[in-house]
Amino acid sequence: MSDLAPSTGYLDFGSLTALRGQAVHDERKALRKAAEQFEAHFLQETLKAMRQTIVKSELSENASADLYEDLMDKEVAQQMARRGGVGMANMLEQQFTQRYAPPETSTEAALKARALPLNPAAQSLPVATPAPAALPLPRATAGYALPLTGPALPLPGRPGAKP
Numbered sequence: 001m002s003d004l005a006p007s008t009g010y011l012d013f014g015s016l017t018a019l020r021g022q023a024v025h026d027e028r029k030a031l032r033k034a035a036e037q038f039e040a041h042f043l044q045e046t047l048k049a050m051r052q053t054i055v056k057s058e059l060s061e062n063a064s065a066d067l068y069e070d071l072m073d074k075e076v077a078q079q080m081a082r083r084g085g086v087g088m089a090n091m092l093e094q095q096f097t098q099r100y101a102p103p104e105t106s107t108e109a110a111l112k113a114r115a116l117p118l119n120p121a122a123q124s125l126p127v128a129t130p131a132p133a134a135l136p137l138p139r140a141t142a143g144y145a146l147p148l149t150g151p152a153l154p155l156p157g158r159p160g161a162k163p
Contacts, residue, residue: 031096035089036081043077043085 019037023030051069081089
């Protein structure tokens with residue numbers, strides 16, 4: 001298909017009906033096409049939002065120019081999506097393929113796919129380990145000890161307390 005061929009997209013009901021029919025015969029190809037159409041729509045809306053940020057002059061502001069700009073945005077977005085775009089179609093296709101993949105035929109194959117590899121070289125720790133020897137507590141030295149005798153300090157709010 002050449003790049004200049006008219007594109008069919010997400011707004012064309014005939015294209016959507018053809019895509020639905022294609023899904024019956026080849027789900028993977030239809031999934032890819034739907035993902036590309038979604039990416040094209042996303043890119044078109046992005047281009048439209050970017051174009052709205054441009055300040056227009058009175059000379060370039062008319063309805064027919066806006067229509068042609070919208071058509072051009074749609075076509076550019078579809079061509080971008082068809083050529084790889086920003087990778088959204090690939091991501092969507094991968095996620096839907098993983099989520100809706102057909103179930104595996106045997107239980108053994110499913111267990112092998114999900115099993116964690118064992119490491120036979122690893123040694124297990126003994127269950128009962130001896131308790132570590134008790135460490136002696138540090139002795140209080142004169143520099144660190146609090147004085148036990150001396151004048152008592154009055155507590156605030158008590159009788160005899162001085163402000």
